[in-house]
Amino acid sequence: MKIGVDYYPEQWDRALWKSDSDLMAKTGVKLVRMGEFAWSKLEPRDGQFDFEWLDEAISTFSRHAIGIVLCVPTSCPPLWMYETYPDIVQVGPDGNRIQTGIRGHRCLNAPMFIYYAKRITEQLARRYANNPAIAAWQIDNELEAYPCTCETCRGLFRDWLIDKYDTLDNINKAFGNSVWSSEYSDISQIQPPTAYPKAWQNPALCLDFARFSSDTVVKFVSDMSQIIKLENPRAKVTSNTFFCENAPDYYKLFSALDFTSYDNYPPVKLAGETEELSSHAFELDFMRGIRQRNFWVMEQLSGATGSWSPMGATPRPGQIKGYAMQAMAHGADTVMHFRWRTAVKGAEMFWHGLIDHSNVPSRRFEEFAELCKTASKLSVIETTELVSDVAILYSPDNYWAFNIQPQTEGFDYLQQLRYFHAAFTRYGTNVDIISPTSDLTKYKAVVAPAMYIYEKAAAENIYRYVIKGGTLIMTNRSGVKDTCNNCIMEPLPTVYREMIGAEVSEYDPIGETEQTISDFAGNKFTCRQWCDILKLTTARAYAEYKDSFYAGKPAVTMNRYCSGVTYYVGTVCKMDFYESLAGNIMKQTGIPRLKDLTKGVEVTTRTNGLDDYIFFFNNSEEEADITLPKPMYSIIDGNEKDKLTLMPFDMDIVRK
Known part of the structure; x- marks a missing residue:
């Protein structure tokens, strides 16, 4: 198990490089990540490259057998590029170019940016791809599915739509453009979503633009990776990601790369007795599930965070080591802390590293040193992986669609996944978070929350799983939309109705109003946000509503279908319900449970x-x-x- 740090040699005097590398070697650091923001140092003027300082930095650390994660610095083009080619700057939904001055301004489709991005990647790959000190490569930094609306992106979006739908008439039908007199009579009329709230705009257009924006970043990553692989086919290439507003399709993004990397900043202050879930176990299992194999943490909490927001609390004793170990427990084989030393200049000077501005190692650093010692004892688990009995399905389409049209006050797609994850892991079982089209046959229980957007391959996969004897949990807001993000004109949950043995006769979006349900054993639980009023066909009631005009109607059902069982949760509850349901399902399916596990x-x-x-x-x-x-x-x-x-x-x- 390797522990590393993020380091920025271009930000420090050369005299510090040697002393830093000496201390890293003494502490037990095995990897250093560098270069993701250094484009202006590598190419100070158009076509004038300076790699001597990077050669020296790599040599300084590699002499201690510290491996290098070398980053392609395309997140921050030099100012000379913006000045010469202002059209490489992203255009926002309002039609205006975003302001430069921080980072990540570039449009990933801009021709001149692509030209320069490929050139700097080629230069780096030719110089370092076969250098034995290079342990891995990172493409860019925290890439998002940027919703750029520049002329280049507008044109490519139109091409993307024609490739998908063939004709303008098909686009009009798919988008439902007869509403509000929105039919396109010429392809030039197709425009990306505007700065209006997404819920005011065409949901089919908005979903396809999210897909297009994601495909853009996937293509960019794939292109840059191929440049490196041409120089060294055995090079290990990744990109670091996080949970962002403009989340790409993580499954597609990392399918073009060798492994998943995640930037992990768990909260310092715990939620206590509230319903808020503060553990990052969900995020870590999510990252492992993207490729269904172990992953890396490229940035790990090292101190108080704060740059574009006020500073948060400093990590409590035990959290520096503990949260790194937690990542390993969920499948991280490498954990790299951000950063070695806190910056003394620039916007990130209060996003603290392991060593503070004083440059004197203190409590957090000593804890990090202890982590390095512990990690050195863990070689026995380097070839291990997590094998899970439970899977939770995550869909990028569902994530995007719920962001486009929020359903009711407090309703959150990812939060529903988190509830089920917390419930099952409460009993000490491993949980995978995977794509709806992944192989489900190895799981004893599968949770498919809010399968809002119909995807034929996913629906068929889920049906096969239940038909062959699987135990499935579905929830409200399933089968609502077709693949174009238009409502399906059938009783909910439409394509899943036969499998759950019930249909939704009516629903009540109650928002933050709290009501009560009672299960088959008489246990009472609080529900909120959404209430599907269910009409049974072949299913039995697992729980019923106790309030409102639908008191006595089923809220949760259980249905035996072919050789399997499907549960349907028509509402959103507090954690005690999900723990109760998970416990019952684990008992029924024979999944081992740890009882009376201490909270936390x-x-x-x-x-x-x-x-x-x-x-x-x-x-x-x-x-x-x-x-x-x-x-x-x-x-x-x-x-x-x-x-x-x-x-x-x-x-x-x-x-x-």
């Missing part, structure tokens, strides 16, 4: 097929005691234990 303790298991390694992470501010079912060997301290005592944010790993 997270349990995951990594395996190599012969040995299982169980990670116990205390993600709380209270000490936690855990009694093991039998004595187990700890690979952290080398002792056999029948009980674990974990301090706040502490972790132990035992061999089963």
Whole structure:
């Protein structure tokens, strides 16, 4: 297991490079990431390249056998490029070019930007692709599906639509342009969504523009990766991502790359007893699920965050080490902290690194050093992976569509996924978050929340899973829209109606109003946001509403379909309901459960097929005691234990 740091040699005096590399080697740092914002240093003038400083920086660290993650610096073109080619700047939904002065302004479709991006990538690849010090490559930085509306993007969007629909008449039909007299009579009339709220605009147009914007970034990443691979086919290429407003299709994005990388900034302040879920276990499992294999963390919390927002609280004792270990527990094989030293200049000077402005290593650095020592003991788990009995399905189309047309106050697509994830992981089981078209046959239970947009391949995949004996959970707002983001004129949940054995006779978007449901055992739970009023066909009621004009009507159903079982949750509840439902389903499907697990303790298991390694992470501010079912060997301290005592944010790993 490798621990690394993000480092910016261009921002520091050369005299610091050697002392920093010496301290890194002494501390146990194995990787350094550099270069993602250094284009102006690498190409100070058009066509004049300066790689000598980068040669020296790479040599300084590699002499300690510290590997280099070299970044292609296309996130920040030099100012001379903006000055010479102002049309490479993105145009916002309002039709105006965005202001330059920070980073990420470039349009990924602008011809001159593409020319220069390919050229700097080629220069770097020719010089370094076969350098043994280079452990991996990173394309750009935190790429998004930028909604650029420049003339180039407008033209390419029109081409994209014609490629998809063939004719203008087909586009008019797909978009429903008879509404509001919106038919296109010429292709030039097709425009991207404007600065008006998305909910005021054509939802079919908005969804296709999101798809187009995502395809743009996927093509850019693929093109840059191929340039590097031409120089060295064995080069490992990735790009770092995060959960952003303009989220791309992560599945497509990383299909063109060798592995997934994530920027991980878990919250320092925990949610306590509220319904808010503060653990980043969901985000980490999401990243592992993109390619269904282990991943890297390219940026990890190192100190108080704050640049474009006021500074947050500093990490509590144990969080620097604990959150890095949590990432490993969920499949991260490499964790790189952002950053080695806090910047003293520029907008990010208060996004703190491991070493503060004083340049004196303190508490957080000492904890990082302890992490490096612990990671050096974990070679035994380097070949392990997580094997899960439960999967949750995430769809980019659903994410985009819900952002375009919010359903009711408080309703959040990702939050529904998080509820189910928290419920199942509460019992210590591994959970995968995967695409709806992934192979589902290996899972004992699959959760398909809010399958809002119909996708034929996904629907057929889900049906096959249940027909062959799988246990499925679906939720409200499923089967609502066709693939064009238009409503389907059938009783909800339309294509899934037969499988769930019920249909929606009416629905009530109640927003933040709280009501009550009661399950088959008489347990009462609070529901809110959305209420599907269900009419049973072959299903049985699992829970019923207790309030409003639909009191006594089913709120949750269970239906046996062919060899499988489908549950349908017609409302949105608080966490206690999801924990109860998950516990019952795990019991019915034979998924092992850890009972009476201390709140805040997270349990995951990594395996190599012969040995299982169980990670116990205390993600709380209270000490936690855990009694093991039998004595187990700890690979952290080398002792056999029948009980674990974990301090706040502490972790132990035992061999089963």
